[in-house]
Amino acid sequence: xxxxxxxxxxxxxxxxxxxxxxxxxxxxxxxxxxxxxxxxxxxxxxxxxxxxxxxxxxxxxxxxxxxxxxxxxxxxxxxxxxxxxxxxxxxxxxxxxxxxxxxxxxxxxxxxxxxxxxxxxxxxxxxxxxxxxxxxxxxxxxxxxxxxxxxxxxxxxxxxxxxxxxxxxxxxxxxxxxxxxxxxxxxxxxxxxxxxxxxxxxxxxxxxxxxxxxxxxxxxxxxxxxxxxxxxxxxxxxxxxxxxxxxxxxxxxxxxxxxxxxxxx
Amino acid sequence: xxxxxxxxxxxxxxxxxxxxxxxxxxxxxxxxxxxxxxxxxxxxxxxxxxxxxxxxxxxxxxxxxxxxxxxxxxxxxxxxxxxxxxxxxxxxxxxxxxxxxxxxxxxxxxxxxxxxxxxxxxxxxxxxxxxxxxxxxxxxxxxxxxxxxxxxxxxxxxxxxxxxxxxxxxxxxxxxxxxxxxxxxxxxxxxxxxxxxxxxxxxxxxxxxxxxxxxxxxxxxxxxxxxxxxxxxxxxxxxxxxxxxxxxxxxxxxxxxxxxxxxxxxxxxxxxxxxxxxxxxxxxxxxxxxxxxxxxxxxxxxxxxxxxxxxxxxxxxxxxxxxxxxxxxxxxxxxxxxxxxxxxxxxxxxxxxxxxxxxxxxxxxxxxxxxxxxxxxxxxxxxxxxxxxxxxxxxxxxxxxxxxxxxxxxxxxxxxxxxxxxxxxxxxxxxxxxxxxxxxxxxxxxxxxxxxxxxxxxxxxxx
Ligand code: SF4
Numbered sequence: 076x077x078x079x080x081x082x083x084x085x086x087x088x089x090x091x092x093x094x095x096x097x098x099x100x101x102x103x104x105x106x107x108x109x110x111x112x113x114x115x116x117x118x119x120x121x122x123x124x125x126x127x128x129x130x131x132x133x134x135x136x137x138x139x140x141x142x143x144x145x146x147x148x149x150x151x152x153x154x155x156x157x158x159x160x161x162x163x164x165x166x167x168x169x170x171x172x173x174x175x176x177x178x179x180x181x182x183x184x185x186x187x188x189x190x191x192x193x194x195x196x197x198x199x200x201x202x203x204x205x206x207x208x209x210x211x212x213x214x215x216x217x218x219x220x221x222x223x224x225x226x227x228x229x230x231x232x233x234x235x236x237x238x239x240x241x242x243x244x245x246x247x248x249x250x251x252x253x254x255x256x257x258x259x260x261x262x263x264x265x266x267x268x269x270x271x272x273x274x275x276x277x278x279x280x281x282x283x284x285x286x287x288x289x290x291x292x293x294x295x296x297x298x299x300x301x302x303x304x305x306x307x308x309x310x311x312x313x314x315x316x317x318x319x320x321x322x323x324x325x326x327x328x329x330x331x332x333x334x335x336x337x338x339x340x
Numbered sequence: 341x342x343x344x345x346x347x348x349x350x351x352x353x354x355x356x357x358x359x360x361x362x363x364x365x366x367x368x369x370x371x372x373x374x375x376x377x378x379x380x381x382x383x384x385x386x387x388x389x390x391x392x393x394x395x396x397x398x399x400x401x402x403x404x405x406x407x408x409x410x411x412x413x414x415x416x417x418x419x420x421x422x423x424x425x426x427x428x429x430x431x432x433x434x435x436x437x438x439x440x441x442x443x444x445x446x447x448x449x450x451x452x453x454x455x456x457x458x459x460x461x462x463x464x465x466x467x468x469x470x471x472x473x474x475x476x477x478x479x480x481x482x483x484x485x486x487x488x489x490x491x492x493x494x495x496x497x498x499x500x501x502x503x504x505x506x507x508x509x510x511x512x513x514x515x516x517x518x519x520x521x522x523x524x525x526x527x528x529x530x531x532x533x534x535x536x537x538x539x540x541x542x543x544x545x546x547x548x549x550x551x552x553x554x555x556x557x558x559x560x561x562x563x564x565x566x567x568x569x570x571x572x573x574x575x576x577x578x579x580x581x582x583x584x585x586x587x588x589x590x591x592x593x594x595x596x597x598x599x600x601x602x603x604x605x606x607x608x609x610x611x612x613x614x615x616x617x618x619x620x621x622x623x624x625x626x627x628x629x630x631x632x633x634x635x636x637x638x639x640x641x642x643x644x645x646x647x648x649x650x651x652x653x654x655x656x657x658x659x660x661x662x663x664x665x666x667x668x669x670x671x672x673x674x675x676x677x678x679x680x681x682x683x684x685x686x687x688x689x690x691x692x693x694x695x696x697x698x699x700x701x702x703x704x705x706x707x708x709x710x711x712x713x714x715x716x717x718x719x720x721x722x723x724x725x726x727x728x729x730x731x732x733x734x735x736x737x738x739x740x741x742x743x744x745x746x747x748x749x750x751x752x753x754x755x756x757x758x759x760x761x762x763x764x765x766x767x768x769x770x771x772x773x774x775x776x777x778x779x780x781x782x783x784x785x786x787x788x789x790x791x792x793x794x795x796x797x798x799x800x801x802x803x
Contacts, residue, residue, distance in 0.1 A: 190719025191712060192726040200729075215407050219464045227463060245465075248502075250396045252463065270396070296460050299372055303461075306376040307422060308412035311621050311636050317415025321408070331466070332410055 076104055078116075081124040081168050083109045085154040088168045089131035091124045092175060098122075102176050109158060109168035142178050146185040149203050150175075155236040156202035163198055170198035209233050210240040216326045217241070219254065221290040227254040228286050231329060238265055242273045257281060297331050304332040366447050372457070374447040378427040378438055379473055382530075382586065383618045387419040387468035387503040389581030390525050398499025400462065400469070402525065402581075407468045420471035420505060421461055425449055425486055429475030433532070433543035435591055437623045438475045448477070451490035459498055469503030469525075470494070476509065484512035484520065491523045503581070508558060510550040517554055518578075521561050526581040526613070529555045534602045538592035542629075552610075558583050559611050582613030589644065590637040591620040591629050597667035600647055600658045607651065617644045643669040650675055653707050654700045672763055677703045680740060681755050687740045688747065691722055703762075704737030724748050736762065 077100050081091030091107045098105070106119075138147045150171055158167040165173075173195035178184035190196050210233075219227040227249070231241070238258045242265035245254060249267070256265040257278055264278035327333040366374070388406030408417040426448035429438045437444065454472070461467045472490065474483050487506060494500045506524040508517050521527055529551055533539045536548040558579055565578035585606060587599065603615040619636035622629050647669065650656040654676070661675050662668070670678045680687065680703050689702055691713060699710040709731040716722060716730060723743050728734055738748040739758045751757070 186715075187719070189712070189715035191716040191730050192720045192722050196719075197726075197729045211407075215409055217465055221463070229465070247394045248401050249399060249463065250394055251399065292460070296464065299369060299457065300461060300464070300466050302369060302373055303376050303421070304410065304412065304418065306373055307380050307418060308414045308416070309380055309621065310414075312414035312416070312619075312638065314415040315413065318411045318413060321411040321415055321417065330410060331464075 076106060076116075076119045077122060078106045078108050078119050079122050079124050079168075080108050082126045083158065083167075084126065085151055086128060086131040087124065087126045088154050088171055089134040089150075090127045091168055092172050093127075093130040093134050094122070094124050095172060105172070106166075107168035107172040108166050110166055138175070142184045146178065146188065149188060149199065152206040152240075153199050153202040155239075156206045157235045158202065163201060165194055165198040167198075167202060170195040170202070174199055206235050206237060206240070209235045210237040212323075212326060213237055213241045214244050216322065216330055217256075218329060218331050220286075221293050221296075222285060223288045223290055224285075225253065225290065227252050228257070229254070229329075230257045230259055230286070232260050232325075233258060234260065236261055238263060238275060241265070242267065242275070246273045255286075257286075301332050366445075368453055368457070371447040371449055371453070372423070374445055375424045375427055375449060376422065378475070379422045379424045379471070381437075381618065381621070381623070382422065382471070382473060382507075383416075384505070384528055384584050384586050384614065384616045385417060385419050385422055385471060386614070387505075389613055390503070392501065392580075394501055398501050399459065400500050400502030402469070402501070402503050404581075409465065409467055419468045420503065421458055421467045421469070422471040423449070423454070423457075423473075425454070425472060425474035425483070425490065426477050427475045428477045430478070431476050431543070431545040433546065434624065434626050435532075435542055435588060435620065435622075435629065439624065442624065449490075451486070451493050454490045455494045455498055455500075458494060458502075459500065462500070462502055467502075469500075469505070471505040473507035474509065480509040480511035481513040481516060484509045484516040488516055488520050488523075491520065495523045505581075508554040510546060510554055512554070514554070514557055517557060518561060521558060521579045522576050524579060526584060527558050527579050528584040528586070529558070531585045531587050531602070531606070531615075533592055534587050534594045534599045535592070538594065542591065555583065555585070555610055562611065583611070584614040584616060585612060586616040586618055588620050589617050589641055591622075595667035596640070596644065596647075596669050597658070597662040597664065599644060600651070600662060603644075603648060604651060604658045615648060617641050617648070639671055640669070643671070643675060647675045655697055673759070674703075676701070677736065677762060681759055684753055684755060684758075687753060688742045689740060690745065691727065691741055691743045692717055702737055702740045704733035704735070704740070706731065 077098070079091045079095045081087040088107070088109060095105045095107060135147060138150065153167065153171055156167065174187060177193070177195070178187045181187060187193070187196060188199070191200055213231055213233055217229045217231050219229045222228050231238075238256065238261070242256055245256065246267055251269050252267070253269055254267045256267075258264065262277070262279050263275055264281060265273045265275050267273040322333070324337070327337045386406045387402070389404055390402045391404040392402040394401040406419065408419050410418045412418055424438075426446070427438045427444070428446050428448060429436075429440050432439045432441055454470070458467070458470045462469070470491070472487055474487060477483050477486070487509075491504055491506060494504070503526075504524045505526040505528065506520050508520070508527050508529045510529060531551060532543055532546065539546060539548060539551075561578045562582065565575070568575045569577070587602070589599065599617075606612045606615055619638050619641040620630060621636050622631060625631075647661055650661065651658065656679070661679055669675055673681070680701065686698075686701065689698055691699075696710055696714050699705050699713055700707060705713070709727075712730045713722065713727070713732075716726070721744060724734060724738075727737070727743070734748065739751050739753070739761065741747075751761075
């Protein structure tokens with residue numbers, strides 16, 4: 076068995092797919108792995124994949140043209156997922172590879188995504204679900220604060236690499252705002268300038284000082300929002316378990332209205 | 341569109357005298373508190389039903405799945421800035437705290453205040469849009485005019501493209517309702533109570549006719565607009581997210597069968613998108629109504645929502661679920677399980693071959709899983725572990741299905757046996773109810789739930 080070890084990123088995995096295919100070792104003898112610290116097995120030969128933009132783009136183009144854009148999107152979302160999940164029975168990169176091999180062998184390839192009884196497909200389904208769910212949670216629960224300079228700032232802590240999906244949403248929603256979305260987990264940020272498209276940038280040395288200087292009205296609106304939030308609940312129906320079931324506690328820290336409730340308990 | 345000039349006239353006509361003088365004008369904070377408190381009993385707060393990208397010139401878009409932004413202490417979703425324009429009211433509906441005989445602090449927003457709050461909350465991603473309702477100030481038409489003015493400003497001056505839900509005020513000038521309909525995403529007229537008798541008793545200023553008239557008008561508007569949109573894709577959209585309504589449950593003695601029949605009628609005859617059910621809370625301590633000390637009928641409300649779901653997405657009819665002889669839902673089992681137990685002749689269902697509609701009727705299989713099953717079995721034969729991954733709730737479904745002719749465990753297709761097994765699964769009692777301990781017990785005091793024979797483990801009365 077040959078194991079192609081790829082970097083845990085879309086480009087890394089797609090380069091892995093390219094190299095594996097190119098190696099002509101026979102699909103049955105190949106596995107991909109995105110997990111650098113996985114256990115090393117005897118009798119397996121390990122091949123390190125160096126991410127290569129050109130190769131990854133070739134694979135993207137092939138996938139889009141032979142299997143359609145929605146198939147490709149599923150693969151992207153899958154690559155964005157964290158992948159360290161006990162529910163999974165297969166490595167992320169390997170699932171992607173196996174699914175592509177299966178799909179390209181069929182006349183209506185994109186349909187393989189519906190064959191949930193296939194191990195690689197159920198794995199892709201699960202990863203994609205993780206990414207979608209978390210992106211949706213972020214879109215729901217992240218909060219912007221207006222800084223002194225009028226820029227809207229938000230800090231998020233997602234497990235999966237969902238920033239592009241979230242940034243896309245807010246670019247459409249706030250075309251005329253300048254905003255900065257900071258993913259503190261992955262140390263990257265999406266920067267959006269009014270009427271432009273957004274850009275993802277490295278944010279390792281983000282100046283955390285600016286983001287604590289709020290505009291004058293900011294505190295005012297936070298207070299108004301908290302008042303609204305406290306008032307809208309119906310006393311006779313108070314149900315904190317239902318509340319934290321619907322908005323899991325790990326998202327509370329980045330909201331305005333629930334943050335203070337975390338420290339109290 | 342040449343609405344603008346026209347609109348301006350309308351505003352000046354309707355909104356002659358500036359907002360009524362409030363003696364000690366309260367701050368925006370005080371107003372927000374009063375007018376949120378007054379709006380909180382309205383349960384329709386979803387932001388779903390319309391997909392609209394931003395056009396790049398303003399702020400906002402809309403997602404048809406709806407987006408919740410937080411959950412209040414009662415566990416309910418907060419999606420829209422849900423407020424009243426004013427809590428002044430000339431009417432005296434006895435279930436409502438804004439009723440003119442109540443001595444409570446009153447406040448009225450200005451259109452400008454509503455716009456600023458909406459925009460500033462929206463920019464911070466606190467909300468998905470605005471839900472605007474109102475008490476009746478001066479007259480229904482006057483009130484509707486104020487609402488129109490606020491959302492007109494929000495849509496045109498602020499170029500707000502997020503979600504707007506507006507209450508149509510019964511009795512308001514139809515011209516105004518139509519104009520609002522071209523600005524709002526969703527409109528609703530509250531049915532308030534399931535029967536016209538109950539309405540007469542509790543809301544003497546309202547009548548079935550004044551409520552159903554705007555409902556019909558909006559329905560017709562939506563239908564006409566659909567035809568128009570087929571001809572000109574750019575025609576302005578009228579209430580694109582559809583119409584909804586709400587009924588108060590438990591204030592008056594109607595049974596579930598009556599309530600669900602009303603809901604079914606509304607879906608079929610008025611083309612409603614949603615009917616909401618609101619467990620009654622006696623805010624006015626009105627002696628003629630169920631007391632405040634008794635908890636709101638939450639489990640009943642929950643069962644009605646489940647049944648409502650079955651009507652809208654699972655091709656059930658009310659007659660299949662309830663009847664004159666069995667007019668109320670089983671408190672121990674959800675309506676679908678309850679139905680399945682009374683129709684064991686349809687089961688077990690073979691996963692490999694059953695059609696979509698048949699799968700939908702299996703307890704534990706939802707609409708999504710049913711769709712996935714139909715597709716996935718084209719690729720390979722499905723077994724129980726696969727079903728689990730697909731999202732089927734096996735502990736409920738296992739009594740009713742076979743995979744390649746086999747059941748998951750040897751079980752009996754026997755009503756009492758399955759019923760007992762299902763009840764051992766405590767998730768049958770909805771979690772939010774179960775966890776309220778004492779409240780759950782006191783639900784049994786509710787007359788409509790008293791089980792004849794008093795054996796709580798019997799899942800249904802045999803006649
Ligand atoms: S019309 Fe009736 S329900 Fe509406 S605010 Fe006035 S009293 Fe309340």
